[in-house]
Amino acid sequence: MAAEGLLPHSPSYTLRQFSQPCLAVPAHFLPRISAILKGRVYLSFDFMLQKRSSECIEGVDQYYSNSQKRILMGHQYASSAFLTPYVSHDLLPFQLELHISKALEYSQQTQTQPPPENGIYYPYLKPIERLIAHLKHARDLGVACVGVVADAEFTTKENLNLCRAANLELIGRIKKSMVMNYQGEKKQIRHMAELFPFKSCSHYKTVGWRARSSIVSIEGLDQPLVKIVLIWRKNRSEWIPFFLLSTNIETTTGEIISSTLAIDRGAECGSSCQN
Numbered sequence: 001m002a003a004e005g006l007l008p009h010s011p012s013y014t015l016r017q018f019s020q021p022c023l024a025v026p027a028h029f030l031p032r033i034s035a036i037l038k039g040r041v042y043l044s045f046d047f048m049l050q051k052r053s054s055e056c057i058e059g060v061d062q063y064y065s066n067s068q069k070r071i072l073m074g075h076q077y078a079s080s081a082f083l084t085p086y087v088s089h090d091l092l093p094f095q096l097e098l099h100i101s102k103a104l105e106y107s108q109q110t111q112t113q114p115p116p117e118n119g120i121y122y123p124y125l126k127p128i129e130r131l132i133a134h135l136k137h138a139r140d141l142g143v144a145c146v147g148v149v150a151d152a153e154f155t156t157k158e159n160l161n162l163c164r165a166a167n168l169e170l171i172g173r174i175k176k177s178m179v180m181n182y183q184g185e186k187k188q189i190r191h192m193a194e195l196f197p198f199k200s201c202s203h204y205k206t207v208g209w210r211a212r213s214s215i216v217s218i219e220g221l222d223q224p225l226v227k228i229v230l231i232w233r234k235n236r237s238e239w240i241p242f243f244l245l246s247t248n249i250e251t252t253t254g255e256i257i258s259s260t261l262a263i264d265r266g267a268e269c270g271s272s273c274q275n
Helices: 013-018 027-036 127-140 157-165 189-195 253-274
Strands: 041-051 061-065 070-084 088-098 145-150 169-173 179-182 185-188 202-204 209-217 225-235 238-246
Touching: 041 127, 070 127, 088 127, 127 145, 127 157, 157 169, 169 253, 179 189, 185 189, 189 225, 189 238, 202 253, 209 253, 225 253, 238 253
Parallel strands: 041 145, 145 169
Antiparallel strands: 041 070, 061 070, 070 088, 169 238, 179 185, 179 209, 202 209, 209 225, 225 238
């Protein structure tokens, strides 16, 4: 790609703009927002892909789309918004910025030449590092976020340990194949659906889901106890299970469910950007 001139060897005007965080909400509005955000505030975080048709466009790279199950070409953006469970299911946009891929990184570590005159670099951040950066930015601006709501790519063991180290609560989907220790037995999380069929789970009328939560331990975590919530959601005439995780075992099942609605809203926004 470098030989074809697709990598940014120098900070062009376009990439200078891409490198600047774009606040959807001006900083001077944040005190008012803090007054509006009652109760426990979470930051909903997700990646959105803006499809492009040519690799010759600066900043374009190939990304795997979880929703479309294929590789797409475009600009990937990190998007975050505020969420207050129980108070409102609406998201309050916070930050949107281009997420530079590893191949397009332009940083002090990758460049042997002297720094550019304007001193602007485009360092690559891992997805979890980008998430933590958004949360830190929100806290620095005075919004007391207790944690982050995110998708399954952020609930790996490595990411969960990083979240613990950053003192943030993480609520998110979790893969069925992760192994848990439940009542002294090691099982994949998918087996919770066998232990608790949908008729045995509590009905949450506001969303039409049935749910049951359990506190389990997961090996490899610095703090192994987490709360797993089994969700049964009706798809036409069939009840389909999926699973949620909270690193804070004190968080109520209702709050986890209410917060997770943001994941679906984020996914809808991401799909609209890809289409």
